[in-house]
Amino acid sequence: MFGDPQEFAVIYEVVPDWSTATIKNGLFLLAIESRLIPSVVQTITISAAIHQMVTQWETALPA
Known part of the structure; x- marks a missing residue:
């Protein structure tokens, strides 16, 4: 985890049991x-999750 979850934090963890050599x-x-x-x-x-969040942020920002 990077940051303070009471303010802003990024939580990122690869779980080897859920992963393959390529995904x-x-x-x-x-x-x-x-x-x-x-x-x-x-x-x-995880790469799709990041893309999805960025896309949602871009569409939520005022023009």
Whole structure:
């Protein structure tokens, strides 16, 4: 974990038992003011999770 989850933190952990030689699976969450994002668990590769979060942020930003 990087940061303070009560303010802002990135939680990232590869779980070897969930991964293969080419696909790394694990945990990727953001904590903002003690709230976890995403708030629901998804089965998704870490690279796809990062892409999904960036896309959601880009569409949420004011033009």
